[in-house]
Amino acid sequence: MATATAGRLRIPSEANTAAWFFLAPALALIGIFFFLPVAAAMLLSLTDFDLYGIANPGNTRFVGFENYSRLLRTPDFWLALRNTFYFAFVGGPLTIAVSLGAALLLSSKLVRFKGVFRTIYFTPFVTTLVAVAIVWRYLYHSRYGFFNYALSYFGVGPIDWLGDPHWAMPAIILMAVWKSFGYNMLIFIAGLQAIPEELYDAAAIDGASPFRRFWSITLPMLSPTLVFVTVITMIGYFQLFAEPYVMTQGGPLRSTTSVVLLMYEEGFRWWRMGYAAAIAFVLFIVILLATLVQFRLQKERA
Amino acid sequence: MTAITSGERANSAGRRDRFIRALLYALLVIGAIMALLPMAWMVSASLMPAGEASSFPPRFFPTRVTFSHYVDLFTRLNLGRYLLNSAFVAFVVTLSSLVINSMAGYAFAKLRFRGRDRLFRALSTGLVLPVQVAMLPLFLLLKNLGMINTYWGVIIPGLASIFGIFLVRQYALAIPDEMLDAARVDGASEFRIFRSIVVPGIVPILATLAIWTFLATWNDFMWPLIVLSDESRYTLPVALANLAGEHVQDTELMMAGSVITVVPVMLVFLFLQRYYIQGVMAGSVKG
Numbered sequence A: 001m002a003t004a005t006a007g008r009l010r011i012p013s014e015a016n017t018a019a020w021f022f023l024a025p026a027l028a029l030i031g032i033f034f035f036l037p038v039a040a041a042m043l044l045s046l047t048d049f050d051l052y053g054i055a056n057p058g059n060t061r062f063v064g065f066e067n068y069s070r071l072l073r074t075p076d077f078w079l080a081l082r083n084t085f086y087f088a089f090v091g092g093p094l095t096i097a098v099s100l101g102a103a104l105l106l107s108s109k110l111v112r113f114k115g116v117f118r119t120i121y122f123t124p125f126v127t128t129l130v131a132v133a134i135v136w137r138y139l140y141h142s143r144y145g146f147f148n149y150a151l152s153y154f155g156v157g158p159i160d161w162l163g164d165p166h167w168a169m170p171a172i173i174l175m176a177v178w179k180s181f182g183y184n185m186l187i188f189i190a191g192l193q194a195i196p197e198e199l200y201d202a203a204a205i206d207g208a209s210p211f212r213r214f215w216s217i218t219l220p221m222l223s224p225t226l227v228f229v230t231v232i233t234m235i236g237y238f239q240l241f242a243e244p245y246v247m248t249q250g251g252p253l254r255s256t257t258s259v260v261l262l263m264y265e266e267g268f269r270w271w272r273m274g275y276a277a278a279i280a281f282v283l284f285i286v287i288l289l290a291t292l293v294q295f296r297l298q299k300e301r302a
Numbered sequence B: 001m002t003a004i005t006s007g008e009r010a011n012s013a014g015r016r017d018r019f020i021r022a023l024l025y026a027l028l029v030i031g032a033i034m035a036l037l038p039m040a041w042m043v044s045a046s047l048m049p050a051g052e053a054s055s056f057p058p059r060f061f062p063t064r065v066t067f068s069h070y071v072d073l074f075t076r077l078n079l080g081r082y083l084l085n086s087a088f089v090a091f092v093v094t095l096s097s098l099v100i101n102s103m104a105g106y107a108f109a110k111l112r113f114r115g116r117d118r119l120f121r122a123l124s125t126g127l128v129l130p131v132q133v134a135m136l137p138l139f140l141l142l143k144n145l146g147m148i149n150t151y152w153g154v155i156i157p158g159l160a161s162i163f164g165i166f167l168v169r170q171y172a173l174a175i176p177d178e179m180l181d182a183a184r185v186d187g188a189s190e191f192r193i194f195r196s197i198v199v200p201g202i203v204p205i206l207a208t209l210a211i212w213t214f215l216a217t218w219n220d221f222m223w224p225l226i227v228l229s230d231e232s233r234y235t236l237p238v239a240l241a242n243l244a245g246e247h248v249q250d251t252e253l254m255m256a257g258s259v260i261t262v263v264p265v266m267l268v269f270l271f272l273q274r275y276y277i278q279g280v281m282a283g284s285v286k287g
Helices: A001-044 A051-055 A066-072 A075-107 A112-127 A129-139 A146-152 A168-195 A197-205 A209-221 A224-240 A243-245 A259-269 A275-299 B002-046 B068-075 B081-111 B116-128 B131-145 B153-158 B162-172 B177-185 B190-201 B203-219 B222-227 B238-245 B251-287
Strands: none
Touching: A001 A275, A001 B081, A001 B131, A001 B153, A001 B162, A001 B190, A051 A129, A051 B116, A075 A112, A075 A168, A075 A259, A075 A275, A075 B002, A112 A146, A129 A168, A129 A224, A129 A243, A129 B002, A129 B131, A129 B238, A129 B251, A168 A197, A168 A243, A168 B251, A197 A209, A209 A224, A224 A275, A224 B162, A243 A259, A243 B238, A259 B131, A259 B222, A275 B131, A275 B162, B002 B238, B002 B251, B068 B081, B068 B251, B081 B116, B081 B153, B081 B162, B081 B190, B081 B203, B081 B238, B081 B251, B131 B153, B131 B203, B131 B222, B153 B222, B162 B203, B177 B190, B177 B222, B190 B238, B190 B251, B203 B251, B222 B238, B238 B251
């Protein structure tokens, strides 16, 4: 007993040193290679750092908010922002709807082989984005692609999916829905399992229709899950990059140039890094605002 | 009389259930076909003779199976090299992430030190920071360290991850304090406690972390694209995107390249999906 007490008294100080020993590698790496660059990006966005700056940092001047004001005057930036919003605000809800639909199907008591279907639906999510983007580029081919072939059965004329500025973004959205709905689906399935069965039994006794049960029990009970799924889907979708890079190179007529693609081009193709850092920060602010709005909405409803 | 009615009612309910069940299965099967079709066509087209995947009407099955595109990729287009690059990068990142994140996750969960919770909260804010914000200065930093266009430039930002620490911490919280204290009373060092009590106790979450990290690193595109300029160091996704630009017309060749890129992650996922899915669930708990 006495030794145990002595032992317990000894713990804190020793654990303290040990703790820092365990933490040091992770904190150092994340600090130096993540938090430090994020902070530096803020400073970078206030300079005219470019190719000359890379050659000699002495060529860099502090320009205040000039990058930001130039950004707001550049039509290409507004276009990229519009494209990104289009992708996130159409693709996001669509992905969530498909995920929820799939989760509801797989939660039905009437269905068996759930594990098999779940695995199949989840498979697109684990695949390599670049590889599937290339595959879909051929599926969307205006002459040889399967999409137009299938549509021709319905009398729909050939669509130049990736070559027409009106269709390129919808095509990318469709692929993104296919690629990522499985992830949200799994989270929804877990959320649905957590809803107590008694609620449905009580509703059934009251004679509530399936639609009514979904609207008054499932949806409200699922709302924390829904907020989480919405937040992570939107954060991910605002970072659209590889799909347009591989499938359209941001075209046609820049109709699929996203904010991150614009940042990549400005920063790593033209080396206007100060300007690109300003783009990155606008992206960060957009993501932050969207996240805060969603949490606020959730709080209001609760 | 009553018995008959209720029997009839049960019968009609049974019929309705059968109808709904058929409908549900129809939807599920259609969904499964749509989920698998692009992948199936990718595999099938990779086996077609050159030019066949670009014919009208589109073909789903090859007239004649050929492996010539795979041979081409490995002999003429250096794909073996890219495969090794990807494997090396993913392997190193996974291994280091296992060691470093599990140590930190354990410390946040079980060791008592000043400012622990505040530090953890500060670290968590990093989860909402888009990685792209860090990329420009990180590039300049690594350039000064001479790590641009090296494997290390790709590897270093992945060595530790906030998500990984989160994952381990969540799991390690369940380790009973009495067990650790008992070992301390017996005079075991903190490192020994970690190695022989903590690590065996968190093996399932380490499996999750390993698979999650491996797949994310294997699939990663933007950062390797930025860091690597020398073709011989390309990872598979970067090499594939590069090939797709040069060989737009060679549909079958590109499909073979996609198969080689996707198959390793598919295999890892199919065999270890239980652990992978656990990662999805653990991720959703943090919300």
